[in-house]
Amino acid sequence: MAIVNEVAAALAESGIPIFAWRGETEEDFWWCIDRCVNAENWQPNMILDDGGDATHLMLKKYPTMFKLVKGIVEESVTGVHRLYQLSKAGKLTVPAMNVNDSVTKTKFDNLYSCKESILDSLKRSTDVMFGGKQVVVCGYGDVGKGCAQALKGQGCIVYITEIDPICALQASMDGFR
Structure with missing residues (x-):
């Protein structure tokens, strides 16, 4: 998805947290995902993922937080493969929905x-x-x-x-x- 910086800035100015911008580096990308996962004043209870990155980061960096997740919805081939790998390794402890194959x-x-x-x-x-x-x-x-x-x-x-x-x-x- 292409990010339009002016739109993101307008949303941020109106108080909506925005964690993406056009031209972000890979380091920026992971920082943005981290901010989405570990935000102030809320606790995620579901992961809506595209590529498995949010799931991967939460499991690796915030395992205690991951235990509070009730389910995962994944829409990409890569993310679904990552979920199968987690399941095979016994690390997928919540229900996961494979939207990619719908x-x-x-x-x-x-x-x-x-x-x-x-x-x-x-x-x-x-x-x-x-x-x-x-x-x-x-x-x-x-x-x-x-x-x-x-x-x-x-x-x-x-x-x-x-x-x-x-x-x-x-x-x-x-x-x-």
Whole structure:
């Protein structure tokens, strides 16, 4: 998610705690998560995570606080894998919900949202026109399909790399190289 510093500043000015800004370093990133987890005048009872970072930090740095958590909701592949690892190690002591594999996430967010975000991200970071450009999309799962379709719609020549032969055949039948 892109942070708009002016919006964050306006929210902070109105008294809403803001722990993110555009251009933050990795050290800043972890400081922001720490401030969200270990804030004044409140005790978290649930973790809504994206990537497993808040869960990881709370378990590692604030184990006593983690014991007060009633549940975890995780929306990313990385975070879900981290939860499985915690469970396997016997460290996941609360219920956890895998939102990443829900139908609404896999069939809508992964496929459709990435169509918007890839174009926005590439336009902002490269400032080039896409027409006629050759691009490679790694993987042809739901996210790869959305990215490939969006780039093709902008006039790109899209190449797909894929290790699953069925997905590779789908890419070929959808007109990708």
